[in-house]
Amino acid sequence: MTRSRTLRIDRAVCTGRGLCAELLPELIGLDEWGYPVMEQTAVPSHLQTHARRAVAACPVLALHMDRSTGKGDR
Amino acid sequence: MNTATAGTATVTRLLSGWYATGRPAGLTDHLRRYGSPPVTAVQGNRRSAPLIRALDAAGLTGRGGAGFPTAEKLRAVARERGRPVVVVNAMESEPASRKDQFLLAVAPHLVLDGAVLAAEAVGADVVHVCVPRVRSAQYWQVSDAMDERAAVCLDRVSLRLHGLPHAYVSSESTSLVRWLNGGEARPLGTPPRSHERGVGRRPTLVHNAETLAHLALVARYGPDWFRQAGTPDEPGTALVTVSGAVAAPGVLEVGLGTPLGTLLDLAGGPTEPPAALLLGGFGGTWLPARHLGTPLTRRDLAPLGAAPGAGVVVALPRLACGLTETARILAHLAAQSARQCGPCLFGLPAVAEDFAILAAGQADPADLARLRRRTGLLPDRGACRHPDGAARLAASALACFADDVDHHLAHGTCPAAQRPPRLPVPAATPPEDWR
Numbered sequence: 001m002t003r004s005r006t007l008r009i010d011r012a013v014c015t016g017r018g019l020c021a022e023l024l025p026e027l028i029g030l031d032e033w034g035y036p037v038m039e040q041t042a043v044p045s046h047l048q049t050h051a052r053r054a055v056a057a058c059p060v061l062a063l064h065m066d067r068s069t070g071k072g073d074r
Numbered sequence: 075m076n077t078a079t080a081g082t083a084t085v086t087r088l089l090s091g092w093y094a095t096g097r098p099a100g101l102t103d104h105l106r107r108y109g110s111p112p113v114t115a116v117q118g119n120r121r122s123a124p125l126i127r128a129l130d131a132a133g134l135t136g137r138g139g140a141g142f143p144t145a146e147k148l149r150a151v152a153r154e155r156g157r158p159v160v161v162v163n164a165m166e167s168e169p170a171s172r173k174d175q176f177l178l179a180v181a182p183h184l185v186l187d188g189a190v191l192a193a194e195a196v197g198a199d200v201v202h203v204c205v206p207r208v209r210s211a212q213y214w215q216v217s218d219a220m221d222e223r224a225a226v227c228l229d230r231v232s233l234r235l236h237g238l239p240h241a242y243v244s245s246e247s248t249s250l251v252r253w254l255n256g257g258e259a260r261p262l263g264t265p266p267r268s269h270e271r272g273v274g275r276r277p278t279l280v281h282n283a284e285t286l287a288h289l290a291l292v293a294r295y296g297p298d299w300f301r302q303a304g305t306p307d308e309p310g311t312a313l314v315t316v317s318g319a320v321a322a323p324g325v326l327e328v329g330l331g332t333p334l335g336t337l338l339d340l341a342g343g344p345t346e347p348p349a350a351l352l353l354g355g356f357g358g359t360w361l362p363a364r365h366l367g368t369p370l371t372r373r374d375l376a377p378l379g380a381a382p383g384a385g386v387v388v389a390l391p392r393l394a395c396g397l398t399e400t401a402r403i404l405a406h407l408a409a410q411s412a413r414q415c416g417p418c419l420f421g422l423p424a425v426a427e428d429f430a431i432l433a434a435g436q437a438d439p440a441d442l443a444r445l446r447r448r449t450g451l452l453p454d455r456g457a458c459r460h461p462d463g464a465a466r467l468a469a470s471a472l473a474c475f476a477d478d479v480d481h482h483l484a485h486g487t488c489p490a491a492q493r494p495p496r497l498p499v500p501a502a503t504p505p506e507d508w509r
Contacts, residue, residue, distance in 0.1 A: 014467070031417065
């Protein structure tokens with residue numbers, strides 16, 4: 001069973017390495033300085049494996065996947 | 075008189091002592107006017123404190139800018155395990171705001187009463203009062219007020235005063251918590267939230283100074299009294315700082331729902347026809363002068379993309395260039411970034427620079443498109459709301475001064491842009507110190 005998940009970036013920790021955008025281009029793009037841009041934080045179930053990989057690959061552990069609380073995610 | 079009709083007149087509550095005597099209230103004056111803080115009346119058990127119920131019924135919301143219901147904040151802290159801590163946020167880093175400085179100068183004991191009563195209601199044993207280190211006169215005034223209380227053993231909870239580094243983002247509640255824990259006065263964006271684990275890992279209630287002063291009066295006079303001013307949805311009074319092209323700039327106390335134009339009239343009236351109003355602060359919204367009839371409430375301002383914020387109203391004179399003034403403010407906001415988050419570290423200076431090019435009349439349509447795109451990428455991408463405020467200011471300036479934008483693109487600067495700037499904006503320099 002898959003639970004709804006949301007992505008959260010710790011912006012103060014993120015250094016703009018950009019691995020997340022490479023591994024999860026469906027949800028994460030980069031701005032002109034290489035910092036992630038997310039159109040939506042909700043992770044569709046078919047992308048959860050990819051999202052988990054992106055979270056694990058972040059070299060500074062700035063990317064997190066939370067169980068949805070319905071608020072406060074960004 | 076505290077019997078104003080809903081939301082249409084000046085009502086003095088926090089400032090009534092000041093208006094009656096014309097001098098700052100010492101502890102003797104304060105106790106004569108208000109009596110001792112009703113400590114035993116607000117205490118309850120951890121599940122239900124009478125003060126929290128009274129605040130719920132009163133509908134008091136935070137006066138620091140975010141407008142969050144005060145009762146909910148108290149309840150969230152009281153619900154946590156561990157003895158809570160109360161923090162008074164008197165940092166007032168918004169350059170166009172003077173209200174908390176004024177309130178602390180003329181009625182310090184109202185603020186301290188509120189902090190003590192909030193502490194008693196949630197079971198806290200210590201209150202940290204945070205003021206910027208650079209305002210040394212204010213620091214010593216508050217210190218004296220605390221000494222007066224200690225001399226007569228007024229409070230059971232312990233009051234501690236702190237002078238923090240002064241930067242635009244140092245007034246974020248997480249900056250205070252981080253500094254009080256021995257760190258830098260820069261915002262934290264990650265969970266746990268302060269109300270769960272804040273100062274010394276204890277549940278922490280951070281309130282703006284003005285909010286606590288209102289709380290002190292709700293504790294004394296009750297919710298029905300509080301609701302006699304303001305609107306049914308947004309009751310009570312608020313302190314506002316009116317500046318710019320008005321005859322008597324300063325801090326006023328008004329019922330929420332007072333029309334914006336009335337605020338200008340109460341501040342001596344416009345000295346020249348205002349072209350626009352800056353509402354909420356440097357991270358606020360430019361409103362065209364046709365909205366002068368709009369009441370000062372979140373509900374009425376929301377459709378215009380504005381909010382009362384911390385009660386800042388700046389009247390821009392007709393002969394000033396809104397784009398130039400905005401560019402100056404953006405340069406200041408960019409310099410004051412905490413430099414923690416990429417979008418703020420790179421995106422905000424880029425927006426400020428693009429805006430400066432536009433204000434200087436050197437932008438072409440491609441530059442404008444780039445400015446809009448970069449502005450759109452600021453919100454929701456920081457640990458704190460600093461970039462969001464800058465984006466709100468930039469976007470609202472492009473809309474409010476759309477004619478000027480066209481003129482600057484087509485013909486270079488407008489005549490007003492060649493005159494000296496009109497709004498007092500601090501230098502665009504980074505904070506000297508974060509600790």
